[in-house]
Amino acid sequence: MIGTPLFDLDTPALLIDLDSLDLNLLLMQEKANLAGVKMRPHTKTHRTPAIGKLQIAAGAKGITVAKLGEAEVMAAEGLDDIFIANEIVGSIKMERLRKLARSVRSLAVGVDHRDQVEALSSAMSGEPHLLDVMIDVDTGGARTGVAPGEATLDLARSVSAAPGLRLRGIFTHDGNSYGAGTLEGVREISRNSQLQLLETARLMRSADISVQEVSIGSTPSLLMGEIEQGVTEIRPGSYSFMDANMAQVVGTYARCAQTVLATVISRPTHERVVLDTGTKNLNEGVHEKGTVTSSAGHGRLKEHPVIFLEKIYEEHSSFDIPKGSGLEFPIGMKLEIIANHACQTTNFFDVIHGIRNGRVETVWPVLCRGKSQ
Ligand SMILES: Cc1ncc(COP(=O)(O)O)c(C=O)c1O
Structure with a gap:
C-alpha cells in the first residue's frame, strides 16, 4: 500500500494531501504563537489520533474533542491533555468519565447548567484528583451555552463550590461565524464573541473567581479575524483539512487537504458524468x-474546482461537463472530490491515505470513527 500511486487506489477512498495538512497546521499554530495563546485543536475534523499527535508536534498544548468516546480513544493512544468541549450527561457516561479522568494527565469537560455540575460533582467527589470544568458560554452561536455575564458568574459559583471539581475557565464556539454574509461579518462576529467572553471573565475575576482559561474558536473566525488580548486558548477544528465551504472563506481551494477519490462509473448522456460516491x-x-461558507453543489473536482457535483444520492453523485470545456471524463477515470464539509466526510471512512508527491506515504486508521457516544 505504501508507495502506491494515488490513482491506483480503489474507490471511494479518503485522501489527505500531507503537504497541505502540514501547511494548515503550521499557519494556525503560528497564529496562536503570534497572539501568545495556547493551541488546543478540535480533533472532530480528523478523528485520528495520529493527526492529533502531529498537531501536538506542531506546538499544540492539548486537544479538544466533542465526545467522551473520542476522548477515550485519544487517551488510549497517548494523547493525555484533553478537553471535551461538550456537556456530558447520564450515569453510564459518568462512570466512563471517572475512569478516563484517572488515566490522563489533564482532562476538562464543559457545562452550561447546574444539573450537569451536580452530576459531575457526585461522580468525582471521591476521586484522587479534581476534574477541571469549563463553562460553555453562548456568545451568539445559539446552540449550547449559558448566557454571558451574570448567568455565567452564577454557574461559576456553583462549580467552585462543588466537591470534586475545579473551575478552569470559560469557552465559547462562535458557530454563527459560518452564517455571516461577508468576511467583515465574520470578523465582527468573532470580535463580538470574544468581547462578550472577556467581559464575562472580567466580571468573574472581580467576584474573586479565578479564570485561568478563556477559550475561543471556529475556523472562519480564526482564519479571518484577530485574536483579542486576554484570550488564552484557541480551538480550531476544520482548519486542518479545510473543505469546499472553507475555501469560499479563504478564496482558494489550494489549502484543501482532504479529498475523496472517486471513479467515473457511468456516462448515461453526452454531458452527464456519474461517480461512485454519494x-x-x-x-x-x-x-x-x-x-x-456556502459552496454550490455537493463537493468540487480538485483539478477543476469550478465544476461541482450537482446531484447526490446515497451511492452516486453527478455533474454535467461544462459546454465547450473540451474536458473528457471517460468511464474508469478517477477524480479527487473536495467535500463541502470535511469533518463529517472523515467519519465515513475507516482509513485516511496520506498522500505526498502523488503516492501513498502513510495510512492512518480513523480510530475515533463512529465514537459518538
Ligand atoms: C465547541 C467547539 N469548539 C470548536 C469547534 C471548532 O470549530 P471549527 O471546525 O469551525 O474550527 C467546534 C466545532 O463544531 C465546537 O463545537
Whole structure:
C-alpha cells in the first residue's frame, strides 16, 4: 500500500494531501504563537489520533474533542491533555468519565447548567484528583451555552463550590461565524464573541473567581479575524483539512487537504458524468446561500474546482461537463472530490491515505470513527 500511486487506489477512498495538512497546521499554530495563546485543536475534523499527535508536534498544548468516546480513544493512544468541549450527561457516561479522568494527565469537560455540575460533582467527589470544568458560554452561536455575564458568574459559583471539581475557565464556539454574509461579518462576529467572553471573565475575576482559561474558536473566525488580548486558548477544528465551504472563506481551494477519490462509473448522456460516491462517503454540507461558507453543489473536482457535483444520492453523485470545456471524463477515470464539509466526510471512512508527491506515504486508521457516544 505504501508507495502506491494515488490513482491506483480503489474507490471511494479518503485522501489527505500531507503537504497541505502540514501547511494548515503550521499557519494556525503560528497564529496562536503570534497572539501568545495556547493551541488546543478540535480533533472532530480528523478523528485520528495520529493527526492529533502531529498537531501536538506542531506546538499544540492539548486537544479538544466533542465526545467522551473520542476522548477515550485519544487517551488510549497517548494523547493525555484533553478537553471535551461538550456537556456530558447520564450515569453510564459518568462512570466512563471517572475512569478516563484517572488515566490522563489533564482532562476538562464543559457545562452550561447546574444539573450537569451536580452530576459531575457526585461522580468525582471521591476521586484522587479534581476534574477541571469549563463553562460553555453562548456568545451568539445559539446552540449550547449559558448566557454571558451574570448567568455565567452564577454557574461559576456553583462549580467552585462543588466537591470534586475545579473551575478552569470559560469557552465559547462562535458557530454563527459560518452564517455571516461577508468576511467583515465574520470578523465582527468573532470580535463580538470574544468581547462578550472577556467581559464575562472580567466580571468573574472581580467576584474573586479565578479564570485561568478563556477559550475561543471556529475556523472562519480564526482564519479571518484577530485574536483579542486576554484570550488564552484557541480551538480550531476544520482548519486542518479545510473543505469546499472553507475555501469560499479563504478564496482558494489550494489549502484543501482532504479529498475523496472517486471513479467515473457511468456516462448515461453526452454531458452527464456519474461517480461512485454519494452521501455514504461525502457530506452534502450545504450552507445557506449568501453566507461566506456556502459552496454550490455537493463537493468540487480538485483539478477543476469550478465544476461541482450537482446531484447526490446515497451511492452516486453527478455533474454535467461544462459546454465547450473540451474536458473528457471517460468511464474508469478517477477524480479527487473536495467535500463541502470535511469533518463529517472523515467519519465515513475507516482509513485516511496520506498522500505526498502523488503516492501513498502513510495510512492512518480513523480510530475515533463512529465514537459518538
Ligand atoms: C465547541 C467547539 N469548539 C470548536 C469547534 C471548532 O470549530 P471549527 O471546525 O469551525 O474550527 C467546534 C466545532 O463544531 C465546537 O463545537
